[in-house]
Amino acid sequence: MKIDNVIFYFLIILLFNTNSYALQIASLPYGTSYISDQELQNSVRKWNMKTFDFLIGGGTDLNDNDNDKIKVSGYQKIIGTYTDSIPDVKLYSESKNWNFEDMLVHMKVDYPCRKKWKNMDKYTVLMSEKDISSNVYDIKKVNKFDTTFYIGHEDPFDRVNIVLSEGSSGYEGQWEYWDGSSWKILSVNDETENLSTNGIISFVPPSNWSRLNIQEEGIYKKWWVRFNLESFIKSPKVVQVKGDDWMNGDLCRGWDESNQKIHNSGTLVAYNPNPTSNSTARFRHQARATGYWGANYIFYHPVNTSQDGTLMAADYVASKAIEYLEKNKNKINTLMFDTANGKLRTGINLSDPELFSDANGDWELFSEKRYEYIVNKIKEKFPNHWVGANPYPWRRSFIEKGDWALYEFHSYARQPSSPQNIVISKNSKRNLLSYDDFLPENNTKNIKGVFLYNDTIDWAKQGFFFDRGNRGPIACLAKHYIGMNDNTVFGYYSHGAFRYDVSDEVFCYLKETKLINELDLSSKGDSVLIQGEDFSELKSYPYFGMRIRIGDDIFKVKKNDNQTLQTNDLVRFHHNVGEKIRIIGVSHQSVDKNFSIDEVYKWSWFFPAMNVDIGQPDPSGHNSGNYDLSWKKSEMIGGGPEIWRRDYTKAIILLRTAGYNTSSEYFNNYSSPIYLDGVYYPLYADGAIGQGISEISLRAGEGAILMKKSSTY
Incomplete structure (x- = not known):
């Protein structure tokens, strides 16, 4: 921002905005989890509760807080989970007498994904029923198998690959499996010849194979086989026991449930000993869809129901959310379900029935039904709690099932973009993604929208340096003020990766x-x-x-x-x-001094200008206090992106827009001078008010909040 005709300089006192048409601000500091100093963590949490209107995590006891209107949200997963949660999901499915695999998405053909299976060939090995798991996966020690031993996995399996440092001699016994009531003889193909040499032990999973909880202190069951040792002259020394890694080269596997070669079809031990070349899973579980946030992420099936019509995975997600709210009843009064809508990202289109083996139909519709079910279940128990989502795409029918929506990628500081996310959506009956979509007259349910502004890079692709101490924050806040209404909440973040655990x-x-x-x-x-x-x-x-x-x-x-x-x-x-x-x-900021913008490289979720009161939309101001998205067109300011304006009773707001294709010359060079209708005082990100000006020039991707008085007294 280039300013001229300086009058004088004055500092403001930071105030909280209490007007009816007030800026509502959000932060997502999930638990301030990285702070080890307990005193500092408590200070940050208390500061969060005083500073923000909306939090995801990072708060304190609601009963001890003066801000009785604050919404403190917990984070919940809705589309899936990691494989370490499988035991708990299985426990829930068993309590309902459901087939666990019906709660998950599976693929029909082998497919590429960006995050592959990892350590799925790792077995639990016990040297007795009271033993802890032996380390026989990563070859860090040698294990003597001189007694009956047990090999177990979370899912059914058909082979065990054993690597020895020394083979056995006179090793006699038999392989057995658990049939639900007793150990029975298991017919195997034993390449190891009773562990005398390296090799694979394979078998056809029996139809009556059942899960068992061997360890007395455990609550989770696994699929077990054991070698019931009868005698030996020399026991083997085992360095590694591995199974199937669920991969077909670089491809994750698919399961063709129509294949006529499947044994035990429809059961938990459904098995295909000779799958086809493009659907190589031998078990259904090996074809679970994966590949999103990290290795071993699995997706809940959004629409599969039990025999009584219950949406199984949705019921589980709702139960965990309710359990979470009960545990945190004095700390949480809102929920956010992350990545709640749209297609899954595995490297292919999961909605294609040729690839997606368990369902036909519209993935968005499935997701919407799941979300609605979960919201209703939570509301039965907690009718006054808000339930919301971070959805994509932002469909009106989906979002209106809850109370609020998080818009994670709404705007980028350096590229405020076109008027599309200010004015009402072109297809407003279908979409709910702009500021005007949230106006009460367009949003009769008064759904709240939390609009996040991304200010995460120092150097833009156009090749210019972008200041995040002042330029980025003010551009973001200015755009929000241009479109703000009672149902919109402002959120700002500056981290290269979106984080929930930082705030002040x-x-x-x-x-x-x-x-x-x-x-x-x-x-x-x-x-x-x-x-x-x-x-x-x-x-x-x-x-x-x-x-x-x-x-x-x-x-x-x-x-x-x-x-x-x-x-x-x-x-x-x-x-x-x-x-x-x-x-x-x-x-x-909760404990340290106030910082001036020349001391700041970047802010996190909050900068003090957010607490400066700009008043209400000014009916006697330019365009009667409504936004003007063509206030200064390109030809009026020397070319390049136009300038928007909106007048409030205590400030006028200006924003020079920019988009992905805006030339770097406009980001670096100022517009022609714009003469103002009086003297105004620029507000900076640190909360300071600058010297009075009567004209201004703006670069693309730059905003100005021009106060009408030199202080807020």
Whole structure:
């Protein structure tokens, strides 16, 4: 922002906005989990409760809080879970007499995915019923198998691969399985010849094979086989016991349930000993859809029902949410279900029935029915709690099943984009994704929208440096003020990866030192040494690491010693010996001093300008207090993106837009001067009010909040 005709400078006192048409702000600091200092964690939590209107985690006891209107939400999964949750899901399905696999999504053909199965061939091995699991997976120790031993897995299996350091001699006994009441002889193909050599032991899973809880202290059952040892001359020394890794080369497996070769079809031990080349799963569970957030993520089936018509997976998700609310009844009064709508991302389109083996139909419709079921179950128990979702796409029919929606990718600070996410959606009957969609006249259920603004990069793809100490925050807040109404909530975050466990952090410049080696421009991936006079105050912070700034270059670094750093980040500019190096650290707004914008590298979820009262839409102002999305068109300001405006009783709001295709020249160069109708005082991200101005110039992706008075008294 370029300003002229300076009048004077004044600082404001930070105030909370209590007007009826007030800015509502959100943060998602899930538990402040990384803070080990309990006193600091408590301070941050209390600050969160005072500062925000909407939290996801990170709060304190609601009964001890002065803000009785605050919504503190818990985070819940709805589309799936990780495989370490399978025992609990199975326990629930057994209590309902359901087939557990019917609660999950399976694939019909082998398929590529971005996150493959990991450690699915890892078995539990017990040397007795009271033993703990022996380490026979990663070859870290040798195990003597000199007694009856048990091999178990979470899911049915048909083979065991055994690696020995020493083979057995005179090893006699028999393989057995559990049939639900007793151990029975299991017919096997034993390449190891009773563990005398390496090999695979394979078998056809019996139709009456049943799960068993062997360990007395456990509550979860597994599928077990055992070798009932009768005698031996020499016991084997086993270094590894592995199973099937569920992969077909680089492909995850598919299960063709129409294959006529399947044994025990419709049971938990359904098995195909000779699957086809493009559907290679021998068990149904090997074809569970995976590949989303990480290895071993599995998807709940959104629509499969039990015999009495219950949506099975939805019922489980609802039960866990209710259990969570009961446990946190004094801390949580809202829920958010993450990634609640839309297609799943495994590398292929799961809604295609040729690939998606368990259902035909519309995935969005399935997701909507699941969400509605879960919301209704929760409301039966907690009628006054809000239930919401982070959905994509943002379908009106879906969102209106709950109370609120999180818009994770609504806007980017450097690219506020077109009017589309301000004005009512072109297909407003189908979509609910713009500010005007949330106006009461367009949103009779008064669903709340939490609009998140992403300010996560220092260098845009167009090749310009984007300041996150002031330019980014003010651009985001200005856009929100342009579209704001009573049903919209403002959220801002500055982390390269979306995080739920940060809130009051401010990333600030600490001690300065000087560069003692010359730096030339580097290429992507180059390793560069940076030498300075003193890096003793540079330290690593959770989720942030170590960072320094030289000119407009920001580097994430590793410290070799207190004078030498190493980075793989691009060096975009030449730097001379003696240049200033700014060490970046992390402070907490809940306990530390107020920071001015020249001290701030970036904010986390909150910057003080969010607490400055701009009043109500001004009916006597420009366009009667309504937004004007063509206030200054391109030809009026020297070319480039237009400028929006909206007037409030205590400030006027300006925003020069930008999109993905906006040229870098407009991000770097100011518009022609815009003459104002009086003297105004620019508000900065740190809450300070600047000197009075009567004209202004803006770059693309830049906003201005111009106060009508020099203070808020």
